[in-house]
Amino acid sequence: MQKEAAIREPLILGHKTYHDVTEDVCRPIEDKAPKMWYILFSIALIIGLYGVGSICYLLGTGIGVWGLNKTIGWAWDITNFVWWVGIGHAGTLISAVLLLFRQKWRMAINRSAEAMTIFAVFMAGTFPLIHMGRLWVGYWVLPIPNHFGSLWVNFNSPLLWDVFAISTYLSVSLVFWYIGLIPDFATIRDRAKKPVAKRMYSILSFGWTGRAKHWNRFELVSLVLAGLATPLVFSVHSIVSFDFATSVIPGWHTTIFPPYFVAGAVFSGFAMVQTLLLVMRKAMNLEAYIHTKHVEYMNIVIMVTGSIVGTAYITELFISWYSGVEYEAYAFLNRATGPYWWAYWSMMTCNVISPQLMWIRKLRRSLLFTFFISIVVNIGMWFERYVIIVTSIHRDYIPAAWSMHYPSHIDIAVYIGTIGLFFTFFLLFARYFPVLALNEVKTILKGSGQSYKESPDYHKHH
């Protein structure tokens, strides 16, 4: 067992025993759901269904129900897509990259972060589907043998790369998340008293018995999947950025995009994790496991990625001028001073200025402030995508074709609807799944638990 320096803050507060951990995680699942859960779930479900209804209307009537036009072929649809994919980055980063870097603090958050990732990728995946003019033939993007003759997909198209990138990412994330859940499901199964629940968790836990052999395989698979998932963290958003980077549109055609998009994705993903966990730890009494130190760690990630993003913004701006290309220079001038200046400056304020406040230790450790910033960051990141997509194409090469984009109420309904669906899924997850990787957390209880760190025995070993 790995031991930590005593001066490091413990990762688990209070005098928790192994049994306490099990109790803390399983109790919400076994108890009746609080009233608040039903209220939140109903609200999320209603919003989600409103979104689903709007999508049905969209599919039945045509893309024209959105606010797009001849100049602006993508706006909220792809903005939302990139935004959700970005959010879906934190989970895998936390569970895979941090696992490889042996960051133990990830154990408290990785389960819900991964769940968030999967739900976010679901939401993200919705948009490329519904934004198609003819969804019913959308399967043509898959390179499947067909009866159309020699018709094949166009492997040059970044949209096709997207299809592969997103679907790979989703499947690996899903498997990774599920593998981690197996021992925890087994624990719940062992404790379950109701036959239906016992049966369900028994199926879900795949016959896990907790033998050493199982643990051994578990660790191995986790490591292999982490190895697989790590490049995906970087590839997915790089490929999403290719949608823009490989185009000829000033403001899109930018080589800086892949790293900039990945940093932005991690940035927004961590912000979303913060938003969710700060509420969840309170609602589910998990303050001992997810506490200020975790929040601080995540805030540092937000600060670092935020700085990368900020640097990218400024680099872009500089290069647009330095390139001497008329269109490029104007695209950025127009972002900052054109009709969408408010979107640009919202983005700059939210994404460049706000994370810099995290240099101040007091703010970085303030839960309330963190919650506020986490929301600000996600607003900023939505605007970033909107700025990149809309302000670039609304005024590109031919001034006579310049236009403006105004969202229709269906644009808004579909977006809000995906947020509703996302929370519907997340609330179901919080109710029926172990929100903490309880068996993993147990492995650090003796190494990083407060009670152990404070015990006289702990110091003897050093």
Place this chain on the structure above:
Amino acid sequence: MEVKKRYWKGLEELKETPSYLQNKDSEFPSETSIEQFLSNDQLSESSTGRRDFLKFLGFSVAAATLAACEAPITKAVPYVNKPENVTPGQATWYASSYYDGSSYASVLVKTREGRPIFIKGNKDFGFTNGSVNPQIIASVLSLYDGDRLNAPRVQGKTASVSEADKAITAALRKATSIAVLTPTVISPSMKKALGEFSAAFGAEESSRVSIVQYDAISYAAIAGANEKNFGKAFIPSYDFSKAKVVVGIAADFLSTWLMANEYAPQYAQLRNPDAEMSKHYQFESILSITGSNADVRVQLKPSEITSLLSNILTSLGGQSSVNSKISPALQKAATAVVGDLKKAIGGSLLVCGTNVLEDQLLTNAINEKLQNYGKSISLVSELNLFRSEDVKANQLFDSIINGKGPDVLINLGANPVYSHPKGAELKKGLKAMKVYVSTASYADESSAVATHHVPDHHLLEGWNDYMPKTSHYAIAQPTIRPLGNTYSALESILVWGGLKARPAKTAESTVAYDYIMENAMASNFVSSKEDFNATVHNSCKEIKSEATPLTFTAVSIEGKNIPTPSGLEVVFYQKTAIRDGSMSSNPWLQELPDPISKVTWDNYITMNPVEMDQQGYNTTYDQEHGLSMATITVDGKTVTLPVYPQPGQALGTVGIALGYGRGASGEAIGKGAYQTKEYGGYDLDSNGKKKGIGQNVFGLLPVVDGRRLFSAGAKMAKVEGLYSIAATQIHHTVMGRDSIVRETTRSIYPVGEGEARKNKNQYNPAHTLQRLNEHGHHEEAPVSEFDLWNAHPVENVGHRWGMTIDLSTCIGCGSCLVACQAENNVPVVGKDEVRRGREMHWLRIDRYYASDQESQVGKKKDEHSFNYTLAEKASVNPTVVHMPLMCHHCNHAPCETVCPVAATTHSNEGLNQMTYNRCIGTRYCANNCPYKVRRFNWFNYPSYKKFTEVNPAQDDLGRMVLNPDVTVRTRGVMEKCSFCVQRIQSVKLDAKKSAQPVKDGDLKTACSEVCPTNAIIVGDWNDEKSEIRKSSKSARSYQALEEVGVKPNIWYKVKVRNQG
């Protein structure tokens, strides 16, 4: 001993139980017999008997089977016998002539399987030289308008023609006074018929018949001035190709003034910068198409025109007693004009568009001074169009209004209720008439109240003859059998005059044809039947005119007697698409963006944005932000309209387009004539009536000496509220970008070759990039030499279709746009969708104004102090460049690489092809198109309810106009210009059949075919001798956005303005 196997049915048999033994011999082991069963009382109590049950069962099965068998009935009737001249899949072209009261042209009509689907100019015959205008091209759609009357009506009820004829003839016999109201008649047969008709009701002077010609737009002052100067009221033929200096004063002679479609190609002959160029000055208040093409455009108020003309005349040494004092700015321009005119004696032309007699007298005097008569103005060939008899018409209308009108009025299609200033009163008068006969095609404003209505054919359905000029005889032949029970107006007049009998089989009537032929022979227009047939084949012929040239007599020109307004002046102008409003129900025309304002489906008040800013009107607008509203009051009559910021509008003036607000009382005048709601359906007012589009301002026209004037003093007041406007272009300057449009001046691009044009860097600079040469030094190389990809092997392999567009000769008329719409089944989407920026036009004409930051459109005054914010604003009087833009068929097409399903691909002939069937609608291609020419099917235009009222493809009749060679696109797919690939295929097939290579000039796209100035050239670029190849190699040729590296197959040619 024999052993026999024994089989038994059951244990009962084996054991031989008593019950088995008892029943063993009965066939059915039933305890109750059938008789017993059927005689059961309970069974007969049930209401359905067995037989009934079987009947029901049988019926239901049969019914269900029959219902399931029924297939939807599609009426596709194959030809049993192949009709003459119709080969399915092959177009048949008819030469014909077009005249609708405001335009005339020799045309070719394309029919497919008996349906006319496309109209273009006839380049081989006729003085219009193949030039048409948007209205002529779009008229083919009006043929299929469901609101066109398809049967005679008596007292508003459908009736048979014999019934109507009987009533009309009876009424005519009784009548003591008969009036025939007609738009200008240019048909010699109709003239003759009307003469005979009059004679039938009394000898010459004592005839009870009076014939009055009335047009919505009056040119009475030109005829009036000529009457004074030449002793004959006529409108001359102008020849702009003989005018090296052209001065237009408030005359939009390239678009709406007189025979604009005849003048445009003449004008263009002298606008080729590679040869001698004419110099064009334009003085005007509104920014017209003509003004946008002028070398020097000067703004002036309508009230300054007379003084300006007088000033020019006196400077040329003429006599005028009219005040010649003009503002210093005008004086400067006038001096320049006079200087140039003096240098071009006998080779210039000054035209004036006002309907003021004194202005026209001054114009005549100036042209006489310049010795233009007999040269650019013909005194032999008179124009027979536009001969509205305003004074006579006013008398007739007053008489009708006062209830003293003729006993019988026959209206041959004039619409004075709509277009006369006293229209509203006239309507009441017409309503009170006992016998009012109309032959109009629609129950329009004037004809809805007709007591007897015998509708005329559409001009593509019947025989007609025309004499547009004194020396020109033309025939219009039917291209389709009449769609409804309509009757040639010529025939009707003959029938009602008792001169001919209505044939029994009316649809096969030859009355009009026979009469026209007889008249042609009798009048010596043709020498024989063969000659007549040849004329029908060619559509027209020149005839000898015995007229002797008239001589000019100077008259003294006194001050005019119209009041000079002191304040704001309003100009009433015609828009290219709608003109006098007679075709305002045509959705193609309503959706044709105005060539200057780019606004569709509306009229509005044009005002200079500088003045609008001063007076607090909103000058920025887009899809969600409308325009401020204002009222314009002229002589107590008021209209409320949105105020459109129009750069170039003369300060102190506003303009309003005529021709709008038709069908204001809900008359059925056609599909596209009314406002529609956001989710489809007509927008009805509180009385449940349909609302017309825009406002009718004919009522505001002042009448002086019986002549309607097209400008007036006005008061303007702001009205609260904003009005949504549907414009296809909401950004108006090119932001100093020099690789989109290129404009230069004559001093930079002089006449001559070689040495004179060495300074290509100044007028057509090449885009270069730096590279290292073999010595390791930097050198500049043209961008075309840099390539990241392997080029598509299109150069010098097979065909490579290309196009050049000369910005110098493109006048921005919009004909190409309508032709493209007709050829390619481009849907009409209606005002609300255009407002949202979703018009579907494959070809658009971008119009750029110069800003104060630019010396010319696209040329920054100063690279370093260039201010982008200021560059967004057009100058007060900007120069204008029109740029037709369609798919550029890039050889390195950015759209092709990004499509995930390869729905858009490159052909080995250089075409960028769109495969609708494969498209899944990601719109990535449209985003990645630098030219933004791709159009997405946001809805199912052929069936979605929003478009029922606007899209012709949504009704059975309107669908007949669709080109069967082009797919109608479904929702969710991308579309764009295909270079008329159906025509390319057809040209190639024809060449293949004749075992010859495709000849240069065989291929004409719809846009190039109808261009009045031949600004668009298409062809095979790989053919080294082709016109396109030569044109693309011109010193003026450049490719738009060349530096993006997409290698388009379209070249533009630099616009040269003849300025010092």
